Amino acid sequence: MIGCGNMGGAMLRRWVASGVLAGDQVYVVNRADRVLPEGVGQGRDLPGGVLPDAVILAMKPQQIDDVASRFAARLAGVPVLVSILAGVEEAPLAARFDAGAIIRAMPNLPVAIGKGVVALDSASADAPARADVAALMAPLGLVEWVAAAQFDAVTALAGSGPAFLYRFIDALAVAGVAQGLPEAQAERLALATVEGAGLLAAAAEVGPGALADQVASPGGSTRRGLDVLDEANALEMLLSETIAAATRRNAEMAAAARG
Ligand SMILES: NC(=O)c1ccc[n+]([C@@H]2O[C@H](COP(=O)([O-])OP(=O)(O)OC[C@H]3O[C@@H](n4cnc5c(N)ncnc54)[C@H](OP(=O)(O)O)[C@@H]3O)[C@@H](O)[C@H]2O)c1
Known part of the structure; x- marks a missing residue:
């Protein structure tokens, strides 16, 4: 997970608490250490070794170019990239990151207690990738796939x-x-x-x-x-x-x- 503030932290806490992810399956790249669920690693840079199964972008939208310039080359070929960045569509993500599938997710804050809403959209994900991401999001609350054209409205209704x-x-x-x-x-x-x-x-x-x-x-x-x-x-x-x-x-x- 790149960036882990209010929203990324809320999602991560719920994932670990629900058991859908073990803490040690997750690594957070943040600008400063934060209190994270037990077992979650953190640092200022991507860990070395094999590519992760998935990357979640959870920093602020305006940080996308900084994050892309630092990490995109090393993340090339990652199977799944999930972005929760408000207002950043799939095309600008695809222009910066080479991922097997790019999925936009729009969560809202009650995900922290498993009562949130997560809207999902992807033009690039195949059925197995969509199913994997929907299963990951399921413990956060109601998961809905929406059309790309509806993402701004769903962000207004459920995100705000x-x-x-x-x-x-x-x-x-x-x-x-x-x-x-x-x-x-x-x-x-x-x-x-x-x-x-x-x-x-x-x-x-x-x-x-x-x-x-x-x-x-x-x-x-x-x-x-x-x-x-x-x-x-x-x-x-x-x-x-x-x-x-x-x-x-x-x-x-x-x-x-x-x-
Ligand atoms: N809050 C919501 O209700 C909500 C709802 C839907 C979607 N979102 C989306 O969620 C994303 C995060 O929002 P938030 O409310 O969680 O913001 P936030 O609390 O400010 O968290 C942003 C996090 O990203 C980190 N970060 C910033 N630049 C970075 C960089 N270059 N490399 C690595 N980490 C970096 C920040 O670290 P530092 O603390 O060290 O700066 C912080 O941990 C945004 O894109 C927003 O559009 C938020």
Whole structure:
């Protein structure tokens, strides 16, 4: 793994904790030593010897040229290269790295607890390589293959989604405080409500839209609140604009990476 900060570290911890990888099967190339799962080696340079089975790029997108200039020649012919770099498409990766298969992966932070989303895309990977990478990602959460053209949107929805949900939880708590709840209690209630509602929705046989209507009896208080969110599709409009703005930014970053 090249680069191992917040996201690379979250993935690595979950891989080792789930047993899909043993610590000593992984070597991290980082700029400074970090606390890593037991058995994981680390250093400033690639270890010598045979090529690894796979390389995972997990540094910042703007570090791609530096990493390519240092390591691409020595990694030539690596069977699988997985990149989690936001906004860097397969072609710029292929222009810099000679790998049997290049797979883009877009994880989100809940991978740390096995409840994340990992979107995958590859034009170059054959069926066995796709199956191997999907199996590696499986302990991280929901794994979905998406079309290359949808990668910016999936990055906005699932990659940035946790941040949008955190804002929602915060707003729910602030709204509770406005109705007289103590701040700390409102935060606890908002967080537990979102956690429980999410788990329930994930296990339900109907979709969340239908669930909301099931919870709201006609003339009741939940209905009255939903009416505010539904008025002129207020919440849907707000989130459409939110996801569209993030998608556009991803597309801009992809265009910049193309050069
Ligand atoms: N965070 C998210 O929610 C998220 C979601 C999806 C995808 N991503 C992608 O994940 C990647 C990493 O993001 P992050 O949030 O984990 O960033 P981060 O915490 O800043 O981690 C980046 C890591 O890469 C290392 N690094 C930087 N330049 C390097 C180089 N030239 N050689 C080797 N290692 C190098 C950094 O080392 P130092 O600490 O020593 O600088 C650090 O360990 C990004 O490409 C991002 O687009 C992130």
